[in-house]
Amino acid sequence: MTPAEAVARIVAAIDPLDEAAARAAREHQDRLTKPRGALGSLEDVAVRLAGIAGTCPAPIPHPAAVAVFAADHGVHAQGVTPWPQEVTAQMVANFLAGGAVVNAFANQAGATVTVVDVGVAADLPPTPRLVNRKIAYGTADLSQGPAMTREQAERAIATGAEIAADLVRYGARCLIAGDMGIANTTASAALVSAFTGRDPELVTGRGAGIDDATLRHKIEVVRRGLEANGLPSEEVPAIEVVARVGGLEHAAIAGFILGAAAARVPVILDGVIAGAGALVAAGIAPRAIDYCLAGHRSAEPGHAATLEHLGLRPLVDLELRLGEGTGAVLAHPLVCAAARVMHEVATFDSAGVSEKE
Numbered sequence: 001m002t003p004a005e006a007v008a009r010i011v012a013a014i015d016p017l018d019e020a021a022a023r024a025a026r027e028h029q030d031r032l033t034k035p036r037g038a039l040g041s042l043e044d045v046a047v048r049l050a051g052i053a054g055t056c057p058a059p060i061p062h063p064a065a066v067a068v069f070a071a072d073h074g075v076h077a078q079g080v081t082p083w084p085q086e087v088t089a090q091m092v093a094n095f096l097a098g099g100a101v102v103n104a105f106a107n108q109a110g111a112t113v114t115v116v117d118v119g120v121a122a123d124l125p126p127t128p129r130l131v132n133r134k135i136a137y138g139t140a141d142l143s144q145g146p147a148m149t150r151e152q153a154e155r156a157i158a159t160g161a162e163i164a165a166d167l168v169r170y171g172a173r174c175l176i177a178g179d180m181g182i183a184n185t186t187a188s189a190a191l192v193s194a195f196t197g198r199d200p201e202l203v204t205g206r207g208a209g210i211d212d213a214t215l216r217h218k219i220e221v222v223r224r225g226l227e228a229n230g231l232p233s234e235e236v237p238a239i240e241v242v243a244r245v246g247g248l249e250h251a252a253i254a255g256f257i258l259g260a261a262a263a264r265v266p267v268i269l270d271g272v273i274a275g276a277g278a279l280v281a282a283g284i285a286p287r288a289i290d291y292c293l294a295g296h297r298s299a300e301p302g303h304a305a306t307l308e309h310l311g312l313r314p315l316v317d318l319e320l321r322l323g324e325g326t327g328a329v330l331a332h333p334l335v336c337a338a339a340r341v342m343h344e345v346a347t348f349d350s351a352g353v354s355e356k357e
């Protein structure tokens, strides 16, 4: 099977949400011993989970599995980040040793962390916990032309979908999309601008920490990258957009979302990189976004634009700007709580509580 055929097969496996289960969940919410709507957007989460699972109430989406997709970026050469490229590989080692923030948050949430090398620019020592699916030693510089070939993008998408299917097979009931890649907020800004049509100035941020002068330069690099790649354009398909200005981790995250949707398992999105991956997934299969929950809103400005464009409401807003899946892992207990309400809270009838007059 070619990578293009693999992607087409995953897309064909994505069904719409189960409307009857979602309707039953909304009706059940309204019978629970609380004023109607009192759980705010957690009620929408419970309804969404029922539509995803196709049952009411939905199973509690536990345990969660985090996949951290790691890759490097040719645009690093443009001086868009103060961090050396080696930090991507070094942080992969840190994830594998259990020493990163995502490991601590995942331990708290009872989630596993799987690290997937889709494009790190170094050979990583093989260890049983690292999934080596390297497609290239980093992308080409998007400010000069296409970051990758269409086939590379398709392979990364198919890889992300396979990882999602594997994690579900191993018992995950909720998937979390994380990333690691020095310079990937530049590629994210280019993707967000390409898909939302917003000016690079509005969607480019400070990433892992830059001064005002470097931010101005980064905005110009994003602008040059879009121009060099003929974007934005309605005529360019989403796979081609991620191939031209995205990263291998963005493409893999898009595939991971498609894979979660095909398996009818909820996927919690992290920050601007996962969000940009979701824009790609939406361009390939719009209904895949129905299987997504926005874990948090990142401080990176392109993330708010992304969530608005996708119509997703973030569960947590703590001004995080780390990536790795951290914001999504923090939201996982909230998603589980929303589901648990539907199993355990009494109804007005069962508890003998009088209803509003």
Ligand SMILES: O=C(O)c1ccc[n+]([C@@H]2O[C@H](COP(=O)([O-])O)[C@@H](O)[C@H]2O)c1
Binding pocket: 080, 081, 082, 083, 179, 180, 181, 182, 183, 184, 185, 186, 206, 207, 208, 209, 270, 271, 272, 273, 274, 298, 299, 300, 303, 320, 321, 322, 323, 324
């Ligand atoms: O998730 C986010 O919204 C986010 C915001 C800022 C930075 N990051 C992380 O920081 C790295 C990229 O930052 P930079 O400045 O090198 O583009 C990459 O590893 C991301 O996971 C992540």
Ligand SMILES: Cc1cc2nc[nH]c2cc1C
Binding pocket: 083, 087, 091, 179, 180, 181, 208, 322, 323, 324
């Ligand atoms: C130290 C460090 C940790 C990270 N985790 C995700 N992106 C990161 C970027 C840096 C620089």
